[in-house]
Amino acid sequence: xxxxxxxxxxxxxxxxxxxxxxxxxxxxxxxxxxxxxxxxxxxxxxxxxxxxxxxxxxxxxxxxxxxxxxxxxxxxxxxxxxxxxxxxxxxxxxxxxxxxxxxxxxxxxxxxxxxxxxxxxxxxxxxxxxxxxxxxxxxxxxxxxxxxxxxxxxxxxxxxxxxxxxxx
Amino acid sequence: xxxxxxxxxxxxxxxxxxxxxxxxxxxxxxxxxxxxxxxxxxxxxxxxxxxxxxxxxxxxxxxxxxxxxxxxxxxxxxxxxxxxxxxxxxxxxxxxxxxxxxx
Numbered sequence: 001x002x003x004x005x006x007x008x009x010x011x012x013x014x015x016x017x018x019x020x021x022x023x024x025x026x027x028x029x030x031x032x033x034x035x036x037x038x039x040x041x042x043x044x045x046x047x048x049x050x051x052x053x054x055x056x057x058x059x060x061x062x063x064x065x066x067x068x069x070x071x072x073x074x075x076x077x078x079x080x081x082x083x084x085x086x087x088x089x090x091x092x093x094x095x096x097x098x099x100x101x102x103x104x105x106x107x108x109x110x111x112x113x114x115x116x117x118x119x120x121x122x123x124x125x126x127x128x129x130x131x132x133x134x135x136x137x138x139x140x141x142x143x144x145x146x147x148x149x150x151x152x153x154x155x156x157x158x159x160x161x162x163x164x165x166x167x168x
Numbered sequence: 169x170x171x172x173x174x175x176x177x178x179x180x181x182x183x184x185x186x187x188x189x190x191x192x193x194x195x196x197x198x199x200x201x202x203x204x205x206x207x208x209x210x211x212x213x214x215x216x217x218x219x220x221x222x223x224x225x226x227x228x229x230x231x232x233x234x235x236x237x238x239x240x241x242x243x244x245x246x247x248x249x250x251x252x253x254x255x256x257x258x259x260x261x262x263x264x265x266x267x268x269x270x271x
Contacts, residue, residue: 037255
């Protein structure tokens with residue numbers, strides 16, 4: 001029996017963001033923006049701590065963890081001792097340094113990044129269960145959010161040949 | 169690398185059709201290439217192409233955000249001008265290399 005390998009070009013990505021650190025949120029945003037820039041449809045689903053990225057009073061205050069992050073390095077490349085990361089203010093300092101590095105590469109702040117994705121036709125959704133859990137309301141979320149939806153609604157959008165679900 | 173005849177002149181392009189030498193580019197070539205994407209170039213399109221060429225010549229790594237902040241167009245309009253590839257297609261039509269940035 002011969003099997004013919006068929007490839008379908010990617011048409012749509014459905015990206016789930018469940019964590020609220022800088023790197024998790026930006027992985028989602030970069031992949032979504034990269035998709036729409038290539039003419040690929042993008043649907044974003046923010047859940048659990050990922051909701052921070054679309055919550056008005058938290059979205060520009062994301063941090064990266066300086067504790068329990070073995071990949072963390074000091075400027076210059078030396079390992080970053082976890083005990084340093086525990087000192088108050090260190091996490092904030094590291095996070096703002098990361099943001100300034102990203103800005104140099106033209107990675108915008110979260111709100112602007114979401115606007116860019118929406119401008120390209122991407123759609124932003126919030127997870128109903130997580131919104132209820134964190135006792136948030138639609139008005140607590142940034143205007144780029146289309147709707148608060150269930151997992152079932154999200155899967156309903158994820159059909160079709162050439163669609164992939166990505167969990168960042 | 170390949171030779172391609174655009175607007176009656178032979179130019180050098182890479183495998184994906186991007187110009188190897190931006191100096192070979194003319195507006196007429198852009199008009200002809202745009203037909204492949206069903207785009208009819210307007211003054212607005214040309215303003216974007218000129219901006220891209222100018223930035224490329226200045227050695228700037230282009231991103232969609234830079235174009236959006238250029239004052240020529242916003243990002244939403246850029247998507248409308250070059251559907252399906254706001255930075256890729258515009259760079260190709262501008263006769264500059266394929267953008268290497270992920271944003």
